[in-house]
Amino acid sequence: MSERQDGPEFRRVRSAPTPPASPPHTTRTRHTMALPSRAARRKQWALLAAGTMSVIVLLASVAAWGLTGWMSGQLNRFDVFGGLGGDRPDPGPKGAVNVLLIGSDSRAEVGDGKKLGVGHVEGQRSDTMMLVHLNHDRDRITVVGIPRDSWVDVPGHGKNKINAAYQFGGPQLTVRTVESLTRVRIDHYVEVDFTGFVDVVDALGGIEVCLPEPISDPKANLDMDAGTHKVDGTQALGFARTRKTAGGDLDRIDRQQQVMSALLDKALDSNTLSDPGRFTAFLDSALSSITVDEGLDTTTINELANQMRDIGLGDVSFTQVPLDDTAYWTPRGDVAVTWNRTAANVMFAQIAADKPVTEPEKKGRPGVDEPSAGDIRVQIFNGTGTPGQGGRASAAFRDAGFQVPGTAQNWSSKDVSTTLVRHSPKRKKAAEAVADVIPDAKLQEDPTLGEEVQVVIGFNYAGIDAPDAPPAPTPSATPSAGERGEVHTSTAKDNVCSP
Structure with a gap:
């Protein structure tokens, strides 16, 4: 370990005011402070x-x-x-x-x-x-x-x-x-x-x-x-x-x-x-x-x-x-x-430069029209209320090679009967690839969605049929910088457990 070198001494400059009381009377017009709605x-x-x-x-x-x-x-x-x-x-x-x-x-x-x-x-x-x-x-x-x-x-x-x-x-x-x-x-x-x-x-x-x-x-x-x-x-x-x-x-x-x-x-x-x-x-x-x-x-x-x-x-x-x-x-x-x-x-x-942080665009591979599991980001929601169901589904999708960057969240309701695969218009092919591995899932288009495909687990969910796995890397192979160095974003709304 490097030898510790002491930095500047912290001086926590504090005053000791009391919480605000009623303001003193002045010749100015007094405005009553109403609490915000x-x-x-x-x-x-x-x-x-x-x-x-x-x-x-x-x-x-x-x-x-x-x-x-x-x-x-x-x-x-x-x-x-x-x-x-x-x-x-x-x-x-x-x-x-x-x-x-x-x-x-x-x-x-x-x-x-x-x-x-x-x-x-x-x-x-x-x-x-x-x-x-x-x-x-x-x-x-x-x-x-x-x-x-x-x-x-x-x-x-x-x-x-x-x-x-x-x-x-x-x-x-x-x-x-x-x-x-x-x-x-x-x-x-x-x-x-x-x-x-x-x-x-x-x-x-x-x-x-x-x-x-x-x-x-x-x-x-x-x-x-x-x-x-x-x-x-x-x-x-x-x-x-x-x-x-x-x-x-x-x-x-x-x-x-x-x-x-x-x-x-x-x-x-x-x-x-x-x-x-x-x-x-x-x-x-x-x-x-x-x-x-x-x-x-x-x-x-x-x-x-x-x-x-x-x-x-x-x-x-x-x-x-x-x-x-x-x-x-x-x-x-x-x-x-x-x-x-x-x-x-x-x-x-x-x-x-005060610009939004954007994820790099996925470049299509020559001769391949359909997206592979590794190209698809999936956000899992639990629509059943059954504890742990979302987490188990997330693990299944990760094991199948899909990108699942966040933890599973609760859906806005707990009575979803049929598993939904929700997607933006431009991510229809990716959504179809996801729906293909979920028996009896239903596609649902939502123009407000972004790049991620949302999977809302319903009561008919019984696991996924994993797609064919890509060829395994050789023992000496290691993930490339691009595979480990991609930028992924999520919102605070995505990260909370329930709406």
């Missing part, structure tokens, strides 16, 4: 709850209640950008905003670390890292997951895993590292530690998460069967952090995105946010676990919340850095992941 509060939630985990769950809600002045004083602040110098990417198009979200694994203020499954390791590391892009038109949020085990150049420290940047130089070196890798200029920094994450989930009354297969991780105090589960803050923390699945850190990014989507979905209907007393108490306990850059002040929070008021679950998209090697043995003898630089450069160039 439920519909208005739902719209104002979308920015921060979807984009920055618990912070978002906090900031936009605060704007809705008019408490931003008090909240701004409660947040921890750090001079993230003061010492970065001039060797930074150029600012993006006017109005676009890029936020680096860090989930910190600091144990310093975690009380019972054993209960939370985080132990008592000294020091502080970046356990989660996401780049959140808010576009100029304020009608789209893109969240890019960055694997913590990415093997990269850390400025001034050579090759290392990307989360070592935080250990070596705190938020400043972390921002410098991400900017040097992505050439995307970071405008704001938000950090949430374990305690804040648990507080947020508990304040919302828990969230729903979905598992395609069981997880058992004694260190994280996690033992969950396949299916849908309602979890509290401690369980959600274990669910988001565990790497005890076949995909390791990459599966963990998928689960973290699912947790973020569930937080947003639950926050929109939470009684916590409609009760001023409960909401204020929640803020008072949770904000001490959040650190932001000095530029994320009251005015900025208000502006962002107001600008993003029309964002919905379907406007928040998730993806992760395309990878080349998911089992790279580093020179020091541990395993890391490496990026597919070509695909990553294209994706981050789109973000830097």
Whole structure:
């Protein structure tokens, strides 16, 4: 391991204001502050709850209640950008905003670390890292997951895993590292530690998460069967952090995105946010676990919340850095992941230019008119209400060679009699290929759908007839960079367990 070098000492500058009371009398005309309608509060939630985990769950809600002045004083602040110098990417198009979200694994203020499954390791590391892009038109949020085990150049420290940047130089070196890798200029920094994450989930009354297969991780105090589960803050923390699945850190990014989507979905209907007393108490306990850059002040929070008021679950998209090697043995003898630089450069160039992150078009193969299973992305929905049915179907489609990038979700109803294969007009051939392997399935065209084919499991579902498998690779063959380095996106609406 590289020798640890201490970064700048954190100075959590905090004021100690009290929650806002009635404003003093002035000669100006007083306006009675009416609480926003439920519909208005739902719209104002979308920015921060979807984009920055618990912070978002906090900031936009605060704007809705008019408490931003008090909240701004409660947040921890750090001079993230003061010492970065001039060797930074150029600012993006006017109005676009890029936020680096860090989930910190600091144990310093975690009380019972054993209960939370985080132990008592000294020091502080970046356990989660996401780049959140808010576009100029304020009608789209893109969240890019960055694997913590990415093997990269850390400025001034050579090759290392990307989360070592935080250990070596705190938020400043972390921002410098991400900017040097992505050439995307970071405008704001938000950090949430374990305690804040648990507080947020508990304040919302828990969230729903979905598992395609069981997880058992004694260190994280996690033992969950396949299916849908309602979890509290401690369980959600274990669910988001565990790497005890076949995909390791990459599966963990998928689960973290699912947790973020569930937080947003639950926050929109939470009684916590409609009760001023409960909401204020929640803020008072949770904000001490959040650190932001000095530029994320009251005015900025208000502006962002107001600008993003029309964002919905379907406007928040998730993806992760395309990878080349998911089992790279580093020179020091541990395993890391490496990026597919070509695909990553294209994706981050789109973000830097304030363009939507798009998936590369599939190129047809000469002489082949029908799509193969490996060319088809399938999203599974459980329309029966039978626990685990969606997860079992997802596993069957993966085994048959189809792309199933997300976990199975619940359909809007639980009484679907006939399995449906839903598709956009341009994906009819792909849908027909899917329907061919599901006995008695029914095709259903929906012009609002995109590239994915949706399979809604009905009561007549009895498994699939797997298509002929492609030739097996030779023992020496390894997946190509293109096969492992493709960009896949999903929305917050896709990621929640139920509508």
